[in-house]
Amino acid sequence: MISYFNIMALLALTVVTFTIIGVLYSRGKIETMDDFLTARGSTGSKILSATFLASFLGVFILFTPPEAGSIGGIITIIGYAIGVASLYFAFLVISPKIKAYLPEGSTLNDYALKRYGFKMYILTVLLSIFYMFVHLVAELTAIGLVAYELAEVPLLYTALFIGIGTLIYTAYGGLRASMFTDMIQMVLVVILLVVVTIGVIYYGGGIGEILGKATTNAPHLFDFKNWGGIEYGLTLCIGVFAANLFHQGYWQRVYAGKDDKTLRTSLITCILIALPIMMLTGLLGIVSTGLGVAESPSVALFSLVYKLFPSGLIIAVFMLALVLVMSTVDTLLNAMVATFTIDSQRIFKNIKKESLLTFARVMTVVLILPAILIASKGYSVLYLFFVADLVCAGVFFPLFFGLFNPHLTERIALAAAVLGVVSGVPFFVANKLLIAFALPVITSATICIIGSIITKQSNVSKNSLAPAKDH
Numbered sequence: 001m002i003s004y005f006n007i008m009a010l011l012a013l014t015v016v017t018f019t020i021i022g023v024l025y026s027r028g029k030i031e032t033m034d035d036f037l038t039a040r041g042s043t044g045s046k047i048l049s050a051t052f053l054a055s056f057l058g059v060f061i062l063f064t065p066p067e068a069g070s071i072g073g074i075i076t077i078i079g080y081a082i083g084v085a086s087l088y089f090a091f092l093v094i095s096p097k098i099k100a101y102l103p104e105g106s107t108l109n110d111y112a113l114k115r116y117g118f119k120m121y122i123l124t125v126l127l128s129i130f131y132m133f134v135h136l137v138a139e140l141t142a143i144g145l146v147a148y149e150l151a152e153v154p155l156l157y158t159a160l161f162i163g164i165g166t167l168i169y170t171a172y173g174g175l176r177a178s179m180f181t182d183m184i185q186m187v188l189v190v191i192l193l194v195v196v197t198i199g200v201i202y203y204g205g206g207i208g209e210i211l212g213k214a215t216t217n218a219p220h221l222f223d224f225k226n227w228g229g230i231e232y233g234l235t236l237c238i239g240v241f242a243a244n245l246f247h248q249g250y251w252q253r254v255y256a257g258k259d260d261k262t263l264r265t266s267l268i269t270c271i272l273i274a275l276p277i278m279m280l281t282g283l284l285g286i287v288s289t290g291l292g293v294a295e296s297p298s299v300a301l302f303s304l305v306y307k308l309f310p311s312g313l314i315i316a317v318f319m320l321a322l323v324l325v326m327s328t329v330d331t332l333l334n335a336m337v338a339t340f341t342i343d344s345q346r347i348f349k350n351i352k353k354e355s356l357l358t359f360a361r362v363m364t365v366v367l368i369l370p371a372i373l374i375a376s377k378g379y380s381v382l383y384l385f386f387v388a389d390l391v392c393a394g395v396f397f398p399l400f401f402g403l404f405n406p407h408l409t410e411r412i413a414l415a416a417a418v419l420g421v422v423s424g425v426p427f428f429v430a431n432k433l434l435i436a437f438a439l440p441v442i443t444s445a446t447i448c449i450i451g452s453i454i455t456k457q458s459n460v461s462k463n464s465l466a467p468a469k470d471h
Contacts, residue, residue, distance in 0.1 A: 002311050007151040010315060011158060014322045015165035018181050022330075025180045026173025043256040047183050048266035053273060054182035054189065054327035055249050056084070062301050062321055063142055065278050066285025068236060070297040072229030073221030077282030079233020083240035084278055085271050090245065092267045095254040097403055099263075106255060107248045107338055108399075115402050116410040123417065127395060128246040129339055131388040133371065135247075136332045138385065140375030143325040146302060148378075150318060156376035162322070163372040166330045170337075171364040178330040179256065185327040192320035195313070196305065197280060200287065203308040214290025221286045231434045238437040239389035242396045249335035337363045390428050394420030394440035401448045407459070412451035420444030 043051075068076045098111050105111060108128065113121035140163060144155035169177045204210040220226055244250065257263040281301065288294040288304035295303060305317050340363045398413035398420070420440035428436035 002150050002314060004151045004153060006315065007147055007153055007318065008157070010319060011147065011153075011161050011322065014319060015161050015326070018185070018323075018326055019165045019169045021184065022169025022177035022181045023172050026169070026177040043179060043253075043262070044258060045262045045265040045269070047179055048253060048257050048262060049269040049273075050186040051179040051182035051253055051331075052088070052250065052266055052270045054186040054324075055247075055253070055331040056087075056244070056270075056274070056328075061277065061281055061324060062317075063299070064236075065282040066288065066301040067297040068232065069221070069282035069285030070289040070294050070300040072232035073218075073223065073226055073286060074283075075224050075226055075229040076233040076236070077279055077286075079230070080236045080240065080282065081275050081278040082233075083237030084274050086237070087241050087244050088267050088270045088274065090241065091250065091254065092264060094400060094403065095251075095263060095267075096260045098251075099254065099260070101403065106252065106342055107335075108246065108251045109248070109339060109342070111403075112399060116413055120399070120410050120413055120417075123395065123414070124246070124399065125339060127388075127391055128248050129336060131243055131246050131392065132248065132332050132336050132339075133367075134384045134388055136329060136336070136367075136371045137374045137379075139325045139328050139332070140371060141378060143321055144375055145299075145378060146318060146321050149299070149302065149306075150314065154376075155378050156372070159372040159375040162325060162329060163368045163375075166326055166333060167364055167368045170330045170333045171361045174334060178334050179253070181330065182327050185323045188323050189320060189327075192316060192323070193277065193280065196284070196317055196320070199309055199313050200284060200304065204287070204291070210287055210291070214287050216290075217292055218286070218290045221289060235434045235437055238393055238434075238441065239386070242392040242437070242441070243385075243389045245396050245400070246392055247335065248339050249331040252335060252338060333364055333367060336367050337361075340367075386428070386433065390424050390436060390440065391421050393437045394418075394422075394424065394444050397441060397445045398448050401445070401452075405448075405452050407452040407456040408448055409451070409455060412448060412455065416444040416447035416451065419447060 065077060065080060068080050098105070098108075102111050102114055105114075109121060109125050112124040140159045141155070143162060144153075144158040147153040147158040148155055169181070173180075201207055201210065215222055221229075223229070254263060257266065284304060285294070285297070285300040288300040289297070291304070291307075293303045293307040294300040302317070305314055309317070341359055395417040398408070398416040402408045402413060420443040423443040424436040424440040427433075427439065430436075
């Protein structure tokens with residue numbers, strides 16, 4: 001049994017260390033609102049790659065891929081990994097176009113306003129805030145549950161430590177502090193994942209012994225024809241892809257890159273690194289179930305670690321979880337502050353421009369407090385994640401299709417988004433998640449394509465009927 005004191009000491013040491021690093025690095029570098037929110041054009045490929053990865057591979061990497069592997073097996077993990085890779089590939093294709101279309105932008109909301117108008121803009125703002133807040137609560141809740149399982153540390157204490165620590169350096173240093181600490185955190189994550197993998201192999205009796213037991217006890221998890229696993233994998237693929245396109249933290253990092261070449265290099269690097277990490281953590285979930293130690297799929301990896309590892313390595317895994325959650329929480333806080341600050345200036349005209357930096361820092365405090373309180377209750381946020389995924393699945397195609405098709409109007413895009421989401425609701429209620437996520441994509445895409453064709457033909461007809469002008 002790991003002592004309460006050791007867990008609290010490690011928690012305090014990790015949080016204080018990264019808080020000091022973040023504050024010291026950003027000292028004297030934040031003079032304008034643009035410095036705080038975008039760090040525009042200041043970041044090279046190494047830091048950009050690390051911050052993209054660390055922002056996405058939050059503490060969920062220790063929960064969701066192992067859970068996916070534990071439930072659906074190898075085919076589910078492959079689907080999940082493809083979803084993550086396709087997300088980075090989408091940014092590879094879309095982000096340079098959006099930067100060219102709106103070089104002065106900061107978030108996805110800026111693009112929605114310029115391309116469509118106020119209604120589509122408001123929809124994008126609300127959706128992105130909802131998704132990011134749910135994500136923030138999920139991260140704090142997950143790490144709180146781990147600390148409670150290890151040493152019965154109250155969830156409130158863990159959420160407060162991490163929330164206040166990341167609050168300090170994020171409110172002070174903004175995006176620059178977040179990206180710099182991400183780089184350090186990503187290095188530690190890779191090291192600790194290697195340690196966990198080697199530890200499982202060593203204490204589990206070797207790869208042959210582990211795979212022998214796992215395939216004997218849970219052969220269905222290694223079956224590539226497991227339809228339940230295929231369905232679950234496709235569901236995760238759609239959900240991860242659609243929802244994370246609305247993560248404003250990624251769009252901030254798009255604008256932080258020095259140039260398009262840097263951005264492309266970083267995103268390709270992310271694909272090459274994220275795929276093996278996803279597969280590795282997912283396989284650990286399969287091993288946990290195969291060895292019969294995963295009492296609950298949601299904590300499959302931690303059940304495995306707690307069963308096999310000595311106390312020192314268990315503490316190392318907890319440190320990994322702390323590092324991961326801090327890298328994601330600071331990203332989410334800064335992204336939400338950017339959204340609130342920029343969009344509040346547009347919606348509420350009485351906010352003075354010279355007060356925006358102070359307003360942004362105050363908003364950081366305002367946002368973290370309710371997230372800490374909700375996380376301390378230990379509620380399940382999985383259902384809220386699924387709701388956000390459903391809405392994002394219906395909205396993402398209309399939002400981005402306009403970047404490639406000039407004939408898509410705001411009215412058609414809004415109709416496609418609303419009807420797309422509505423089409424998935426009955427299946428979502430019936431818990432048929434694959435259809436619930438796939439149908440909104442198909443419906444909204446169909447409406448957008450047909451609507452833009454009709455608009456184009458209508459414009460051609462109007463032009464052909466217009467009287468010729470004298471020269």
